[in-house]
Amino acid sequence: MTQSQQPLFEIKDLHVEVEGKKILNGVSLKILPGSVHAIMGRNGSGKSTLAYALMGHPKYKITQGQILLEGEDITALSATERARKRVFLGFQHPVGIPGVTVANFLRASVRAVRGSEMGPKEFRAKVREELKRLHIPESFMNRSINEGFSGGERKRLETLQLKLLEPKIAILDEMDSGLDIDALKDIASELETSRSQDRSFLLITHYQRLLNYIKPDEVHVFLGGKIVKSGTESLARELETRGYEWAEEAARA
Amino acid sequence: MRKHTLKNREPEVLHVTENESLEVTVEKGSECFLVLREEGRAAVGVLNAQYLFRVDENAKLNLTWVQECGETPELHQNLTIHQAEGSEVNVQSISLGSKLAKMQAETHLNGPNAKTHWRMSQIGFDQQILDNNVAVYHHHPSTESCVESFNIVGGEAKVLFDNLVKIDPAGKKSKALQTNKNLLISKRAFARSVPQLEIQTDDVECRHGSTTSTVGDDQLYYLESRGLTPDQARSMLVDGFAEPVLQSIPQLELRNEIRAKLRTRLLEEDTPWN
Numbered sequence: 001m002t003q004s005q006q007p008l009f010e011i012k013d014l015h016v017e018v019e020g021k022k023i024l025n026g027v028s029l030k031i032l033p034g035s036v037h038a039i040m041g042r043n044g045s046g047k048s049t050l051a052y053a054l055m056g057h058p059k060y061k062i063t064q065g066q067i068l069l070e071g072e073d074i075t076a077l078s079a080t081e082r083a084r085k086r087v088f089l090g091f092q093h094p095v096g097i098p099g100v101t102v103a104n105f106l107r108a109s110v111r112a113v114r115g116s117e118m119g120p121k122e123f124r125a126k127v128r129e130e131l132k133r134l135h136i137p138e139s140f141m142n143r144s145i146n147e148g149f150s151g152g153e154r155k156r157l158e159t160l161q162l163k164l165l166e167p168k169i170a171i172l173d174e175m176d177s178g179l180d181i182d183a184l185k186d187i188a189s190e191l192e193t194s195r196s197q198d199r200s201f202l203l204i205t206h207y208q209r210l211l212n213y214i215k216p217d218e219v220h221v222f223l224g225g226k227i228v229k230s231g232t233e234s235l236a237r238e239l240e241t242r243g244y245e246w247a248e249e250a251a252r253a
Numbered sequence: 254m255r256k257h258t259l260k261n262r263e264p265e266v267l268h269v270t271e272n273e274s275l276e277v278t279v280e281k282g283s284e285c286f287l288v289l290r291e292e293g294r295a296a297v298g299v300l301n302a303q304y305l306f307r308v309d310e311n312a313k314l315n316l317t318w319v320q321e322c323g324e325t326p327e328l329h330q331n332l333t334i335h336q337a338e339g340s341e342v343n344v345q346s347i348s349l350g351s352k353l354a355k356m357q358a359e360t361h362l363n364g365p366n367a368k369t370h371w372r373m374s375q376i377g378f379d380q381q382i383l384d385n386n387v388a389v390y391h392h393h394p395s396t397e398s399c400v401e402s403f404n405i406v407g408g409e410a411k412v413l414f415d416n417l418v419k420i421d422p423a424g425k426k427s428k429a430l431q432t433n434k435n436l437l438i439s440k441r442a443f444a445r446s447v448p449q450l451e452i453q454t455d456d457v458e459c460r461h462g463s464t465t466s467t468v469g470d471d472q473l474y475y476l477e478s479r480g481l482t483p484d485q486a487r488s489m490l491v492d493g494f495a496e497p498v499l500q501s502i503p504q505l506e507l508r509n510e511i512r513a514k515l516r517t518r519l520l521e522e523d524t525p526w527n
Contacts, residue, residue: 055478083480094469098434099403099493105479106487112480144493161479 006071008033008200009169014055014065016046016225023049025225026065031169034197038211039204041222042244047204047224048092051173055089056082056204071167080143084113088167090158096146102157103141104195130163135186136139151178152187159187163194171202176210188213189240208240221247254305259285264504268292273302279340284429288317288507293325293351300325300351304332310364311339317502317515318344319511322351323439330356338364338393345502347495347511348383349518356385362396362427373402374498377410377442388417391424399430403495406435406442407519411429414444419451431461435495438468438487467514491519 007030017026023046024084031037041047053164054067056079067075074082094151097105100216106127118126131138148152155175172191176184176235192214203210211219211233219236221229221244227249229235239247254274256518259265260306264286267275270293279285292302300322308314322328328351334342360369374385389398402410418429435444448461476486495515502508 030385057474079474079477080482082478083478089478091475095469097472097475097490097493099496101490103495104493105476105489108481108485109476109479112482112485165479 001222005032007031007068008035008070009202010066010068011054012066012068014050014053014067015063016049017063018049018059021134022063023060023225024053029220029227031063031202032217033200034195035217036201036203036214038216038219039202039222039227040206040208040219040236040239040244045222046110046225047222048173051089051171051204053201054171055079055087083165086113086168088165088170090155090162090170090172090175091166092177093159094146094154096149098144098147100145101142105145106141106161108206109161110164114192126164127160130160133221134163136158136160152180152183155179155183155187156170159190162184163190167199169200169202171204173204174206175203176205176207184209185213197240200241208236211236214235221251223248223251254303259283259287260501261285265332266290269300269302270372272300273304276305277307279306279308279312279314281337282311283309284313286315286317286503287512288319288504289327291318291320291322293322299327299329301329302331304330305453306332306342308334308336308340308342310337312337313341314343315485315503316342316344317504317507318346319507320346320350321514322349323353325351325410326353327351328356330358331445332356332358333369334358334369335355335359335362336362336369339366340364341367342368342369343501344371344373345498347373348373348375348385348497349514351381351383353382354384356387358385358387360387360389360398362389362391362393362398363396363492367393368397370398371400371402372498372501373400373404373414374495375402375406375412375414376495376518377404377406377412378408378518378521379410380408381410382413383410384413386415386417388419389429391418391420391427392471393421393423395427396424396507397428399432401430401432401497402434402446403498404433404435404444405438405491405494406444407438409439409441409442409443412445414446415449416447416461417449417451419460420454420457420459422453425454425456427456429461431460433463434494435463435465436468436491437465438491464476488516488519492516 009031011029014027220227256276258278261283265290269291431448433446446463
């Protein structure tokens with residue numbers, strides 16, 4: 001493997017428990033720089049558990065395995081530390097936080113993750129630019145985080161955060177859930193434009209429709225807490241027509 | 254009783270450090286700003302403060318009432334506001350201290366089109382007991398009231414909030430809104446809120462609501478996943494809770510001072526999180 005093909009993000013034989021119950025049973029995955037991987041599977045297959053475990057949620061106990069970012073073992077790091085190393089999780093159901101404005105939150109978050117990279121003037125200009133691209137009115141900046149936001153508005157705010165924090169690896173947990181066609185188009189196209197050699201994506205999704213906009217380099221089927229089948233983009237289309245049962249049977253064979 | 258007339262548009266600060274009995278007049282058509290700072294001392298065993306405000310026709314009063322009685326063992330506050338026709342009173346009330354503080358506040362809307370808006374925050378820690386009773390009486394038609402409270406309770410403190418809105422038979426076309434939110438930041442904290450509505454006429458618009466919540470693990474995790482440390486996340490959540498009250502204080506310097514005191518108080522609070 002050449003230097004340029006070293007994985008940006010690697011999951012090695014990851015086993016995870018939640019409240020004493022085993023959910024992940026040996027997940028292994030290598031994500032090269034600038035690549036997009038999609039994980040697809042039924043409800044209850046462990047996809048969201050994977051997302052939370054990768055982002056250091058304290059409820060998700062890693063009992064075996066490693067998570068590596070640019071070769072560095074981040075398995076024992078907290079969520080705060082992982083965020084500061086530019087790991088990003090886009091939540092399926094982003095939580096509301098009354099009394100904390102979007103503006104204050106973004107300012108604090110950018111300062112925490114990017115330090116003094118961006119001065120106040122540059123920050124304001126960047127925020128304005130991204131608000132416009134994501135069709136978010138500026139009035140949102142004075143609202144409490146996610147309070148009274150529709151599903152589409154919450155996902156737009158998640159995308160805005162991704163654009164500002166510039167992660168190396170973005171794990172997006174069912175980013176397309178709860179979105180109408182227009183919202184999906186807006187968000188997905190912004191995500192697609194933020195693809196670069198400096199950023200990889202791990203998309204967790206039920207449906208193929210997100211992948212119409214963000215073309216994956218690899219698709220993986222998740223079953224029973226691990227990856228049971230991998231393929232190219234065509235695997236996603238095949239799942240759409242043949243269902244998960246086909247893939248699961250093939251994996252068992 | 255000490256009498257005081259406020260001057261038009263000139264902000265004033267009155268300090269209360271021992272027993273006080275004060276009558277304040279806001280003259281017809283004027284617009285006045287008053288900061289009432291109660292700064293009791295531990296040496297004062299029981300501090301009694303009585304305030305009577307008369308707000309004349311079409312006058313406006315902004316009252317920022319800051320209670321920082323620290324270690325004062327017992328504080329009794331009694332405030333009555335009489336508002337004439339067309340007058341407007343905005344009150345921001347922040348209670349930070351005293352081991353036992355009991356507040357009785359009444360607003361009487363004594364003329365048509367009189368309006369009052371209360372934004373209150375009681376911050377209780379250790380073993381404090383903060384007990385606020387706020388009553389608004391709509392005696393005339395087309396009067397409006399809004400009472401919002403945002404209470405933060407930690408340690409083994411108890412915060413009690415009773416809010417009565419009474420609309421007389423003459424109070425047609427009046428509007429009243431009551432909102433109460435309590436944030437419990439320790440397992441042994443206690444909050445009780447009792448909003449009451451007594452409506453003696455029809456053709457009014459009234460709403461009330463009350464919630465009590467804790468600092469959510471999900472909220473903390475969300476902020477931490479964006480790079481904030483657990484302490485920063487917690488501060489942001491708790492600070493944010495009282496922000497609607499702080500934001501309504503017109504004096505920027507005072508607003509920042511209270512915000513800083515609140516932050517200091519939160520940092521001093523050593524109740525284990527779990």
